[in-house]
Amino acid sequence: RHKFWSTQPVSQELMVGTKGDEPEGERKPGQPLRHQTVESTRKEPYPLPAGFEWAVLDVTDEAQLDEIYTLLNRHYVEDDDNMFRFDYSRPFLRWAVCPPGYDPGLHLGVKASKSGKLMGVITAIPQGMVVEGTPSSMVEINFLCVHKKLRSKRLAPVLIKEITRRVNLTGVFSAVYTAGVLLPGAVGVARYYHRTINLKKLVDVGFTRVPRGKTMARQQKLYRVPSEPITKGFRAMREEDVEGAWKLVMNYLKDCVQHPTHSHIYAAYSYYNVATTVPLRQLMKDCLGEAKKDGQDVFNALNVMENDEFLTDLNFGMGDGNLNYYLFNWQTEGRMKASEIGLVLL
Numbered sequence: 089r090h091k092f093w094s095t096q097p098v099s100q101e102l103m104v105g106t107k108g109d110e111p112e113g114e115r116k117p118g119q120p121l122r123h124q125t126v127e128s129t130r131k132e133p134y135p136l137p138a139g140f141e142w143a144v145l146d147v148t149d150e151a152q153l154d155e156i157y158t159l160l161n162r163h164y165v166e167d168d169d170n171m172f173r174f175d176y177s178r179p180f181l182r183w184a185v186c187p188p189g190y191d192p193g194l195h196l197g198v199k200a201s202k203s204g205k206l207m208g209v210i211t212a213i214p215q216g217m218v219v220e221g222t223p224s225s226m227v228e229i230n231f232l233c234v235h236k237k238l239r240s241k242r243l244a245p246v247l248i249k250e251i252t253r254r255v256n257l258t259g260v261f262s263a264v265y266t267a268g269v270l271l272p273g274a275v276g277v278a279r280y281y282h283r284t285i286n287l288k289k290l291v292d293v294g295f296t297r298v299p300r301g302k303t304m305a306r307q308q309k310l311y312r313v314p315s316e317p318i319t320k321g322f323r324a325m326r327e328e329d330v331e332g333a334w335k336l337v338m339n340y341l342k343d344c345v346q347h348p349t350h351s352h353i354y355a356a357y358s359y360y361n362v363a364t365t366v367p368l369r370q371l372m373k374d375c376l377g378e379a380k381k382d383g384q385d386v387f388n389a390l391n392v393m394e395n396d397e398f399l400t401d402l403n404f405g406m407g408d409g410n411l412n413y414y415l416f417n418w419q420t421e422g423r424m425k426a427s428e429i430g431l432v433l434l
């Protein structure tokens with residue numbers, strides 16, 4: 089059924105609703121499914137169909153960043169009804185693929201040889217992961233995209249194999265990624281929640297509707313947010329806060345992972361939320377106020393970590409999209425609940 093994914097080191101038996109045909113074997117959790125080395129890694133790039141070539145993209149160069157932006161703006165992820173498509177800005181894209189320690193060689197593109205036009209992209213960035221208590225250096229894969237004219241021609245598997253090869257050559261053999269679609273290798277699933285800020289606009293564009301029996305005015309009242317912060321000292325993060333914020337998040341994620349078993353709409357996305365001196369709900373309410381001030385129409389969040397604590401009370405509603413979490417080349421004990429996931433991709 090999966091001509092490509094059935095050949096890859098992802099836990100086939102974790103597919104929801106299907107019986108894995110893989111023998112259990114003596115696979116031990118907490119280690120790669122396939123043991124590899126840099127030496128055993130293929131040295132030549134995978135061949136592309138005639139007329140296409142590999143290109144390493146330099147996102148510090150405005151012109152090349154612009155090529156990636158344009159490809160994604162026209163061809164990246166859409167919702168189930170193809171009404172909306174992500175429009176990540178140029179500075180956001182550069183920030184997302186250039187974290188400390190990033191390898192510029194892992195911003196990979198496919199270009200049409202004749203025109204030089206960018207037709208496909210895939211990126212990898214380093215990420216230290218802790219899976220079921222075991223730390224491991226992995227990469228995060230993101231921004232996989234193939235031009236609409238080249239869809240269903242099996243170009244995506246070539247991009248995935250080539251980025252795998254390039255990552256393997258750096259001595260990393262496992263990866264984490266998320267996708268709306270359900271494929272082999274899923275280890276967890278989260279739901280998108282949306283908090284209306286600009287009701288009128290969201291109704292106008294068909295992102296949401298006023299429920300039957302409710303009025304626009306009444307719903308607008310429901311979605312009011314504080315115009316001034318409730319929390320004393322609430323303000324945007326500054327450079328000098330980075331160390332403190334990093335410590336706070338790392339300390340929070342440490343607890344998270346130690347109890348794995350029980351333990352143009354402007355959209356603001358919830359990233360990592362840690363509240364130690366005020367209730368999480370209050371902090372998030374202030375974030376809604378800030379998002380409104382910033383001109384955002386909707387505030388999106390996943391039900392990962394402890395986000396359930398504020399989603400209902402703050403009038404978030406469940407979206408129609410899922411986000412599946414995947415591990416490549418990593419054997420897990422089993423699946424994780426959304427609340428046990430402590431990772432947010434961009």
Ligand code: NHW
Binds near residue numbers: 241260
């Ligand atoms: S998820 C967003 C992915 N991008 C989009 O949805 C953009 C719009 N769509 C497209 O551009 C975030 C195309 O439809 C794409 C597929 C390029 C998605 N992940 O070329 P073919 C990420 O970026 C499989 C993985 O004919 P296409 C995460 C599909 O099941 N696989 O299709 C990315 C089939 O295989 P099968 C996906 O429509 C993680 C094969 O591709 C997939 O022209 C990547 C068909 O290929 C997806 N989202 O192009 C994995 N969508 O076995 C990284 C489809 O079923 C793994 N497929 O026959 C780790 C690598 C690094 C390891 C390092 C140690």
Ligand code: EN5
Binds near residue numbers: 230280282297
């Ligand atoms: C990972 N790096 O489906 C990114 N979005 O719910 C790649 N729905 O916006 C993976 N269909 O529910 C991305 N409005 C996977 C997600 C792909 C994009 C996607 C969904 C997530 C979404 C909106 C619009 C639906 C339009 C019709 C949605 C309803 C909101 C409403 C608010 C008020 C209370 C009820 C719900």
